[in-house]
Amino acid sequence: MDNNTIYNENCLSGLKKLPNESVDCVFTSPPYWALRDYGVDGQLGIEPNFQEYINKLCDIFDEVKRVLKPTGTCWVNLGDTYGGNSKGGNKVFGNPEFNKNCPSRELTKTPDKRCELPGKCLVQIPSRFAIEMTNRGWILRNEIIWYKRNCMPSSAKDRFTVDFEKVFMFSKQKNYYFEQQKEPLAESSLKARGAKLNQTKNSGANKSAVNVQLGNESRGNIFVPEGGRNMRCVWDITTKSFKEAHYAVFPEKLAERVIKAGCPEGGVVLDPFFGSGTVGVVALKNGRKYLGFELNKEYIEIAEKRIRPHKEQERLKF
Numbered sequence: 001m002d003n004n005t006i007y008n009e010n011c012l013s014g015l016k017k018l019p020n021e022s023v024d025c026v027f028t029s030p031p032y033w034a035l036r037d038y039g040v041d042g043q044l045g046i047e048p049n050f051q052e053y054i055n056k057l058c059d060i061f062d063e064v065k066r067v068l069k070p071t072g073t074c075w076v077n078l079g080d081t082y083g084g085n086s087k088g089g090n091k092v093f094g095n096p097e098f099n100k101n102c103p104s105r106e107l108t109k110t111p112d113k114r115c116e117l118p119g120k121c122l123v124q125i126p127s128r129f130a131i132e133m134t135n136r137g138w139i140l141r142n143e144i145i146w147y148k149r150n151c152m153p154s155s156a157k158d159r160f161t162v163d164f165e166k167v168f169m170f171s172k173q174k175n176y177y178f179e180q181q182k183e184p185l186a187e188s189s190l191k192a193r194g195a196k197l198n199q200t201k202n203s204g205a206n207k208s209a210v211n212v213q214l215g216n217e218s219r220g221n222i223f224v225p226e227g228g229r230n231m232r233c234v235w236d237i238t239t240k241s242f243k244e245a246h247y248a249v250f251p252e253k254l255a256e257r258v259i260k261a262g263c264p265e266g267g268v269v270l271d272p273f274f275g276s277g278t279v280g281v282v283a284l285k286n287g288r289k290y291l292g293f294e295l296n297k298e299y300i301e302i303a304e305k306r307i308r309p310h311k312e313q314e315r316l317k318f
Helices: 011-015 051-065 096-101 123-135 186-205 251-261 279-285 297-316
Strands: 005-007 025-027 068-078 138-146 165-171 210-214 218-220 234-236 268-271 287-291
Touching: 005 297, 011 051, 011 287, 025 251, 051 068, 051 123, 068 123, 068 186, 123 138, 123 165, 165 251, 165 287, 251 279, 279 287, 279 297
Parallel strands: 005 287, 025 068, 025 268, 138 234, 268 287
Antiparallel strands: 068 165, 138 165, 210 218
């Protein structure tokens, strides 16, 4: 299979065609359980119960593990859902104009589901997934909270509005490729470090220090890590609207952070649930290659349209 290509194929069968240890990094957001029926045969997420969904999803990641290089990392964005049985419905999601112009999408609906948990109870899909992944040999290195400052409002009045999703970082072995990502220290932290420096000077201790500037204002000699502190696990990244009709588009900033951390320049990023192509766009923008699988031909058309200008830019570099 060729890099920088989207294959219109079930990801499990597509993954089986890839050689062992052939991709550097995986970043994906699988369809969430019992939330959307995308109207295509072989789709994930419409299983009648959550255990079947978890099993199918982890079977896919068994193949992901095989094709991932020993030094590779696997990042998965996954959301939760609430318990209770349902018979689905005919509620249309996404862009109404797009659904109107695409007959295959007019009857997009919520799938049927059976859940042994009480109604209104969180099913804990992300946690169940992470536990099953570790049961199958993956090393869970981080559980990242993607904080959505501009999350969708909720009509619920008997609980708090959910404004985050989880991103899991897995590896195959203890040693793997990782480019440390840093963030600026807060003003309060810089002031605290400045006070500590003054105490050190007054005590006569011989300590090294670096000069730090915030904007145009010097803060003097303060003990800080070069380039800022190691990035924390709560990522404040706003969602971005997308004029096309895909329902689950994560922002480019989220993909960029993952790809810069987990994939070396020139490496290959795999997205088994390619959707509208954000991983492909960000990979090309940052000097990486991409490889994707997507069942829905309409989404492939959207993704190719988004990616085409960046492919052309890459071609002109050589």
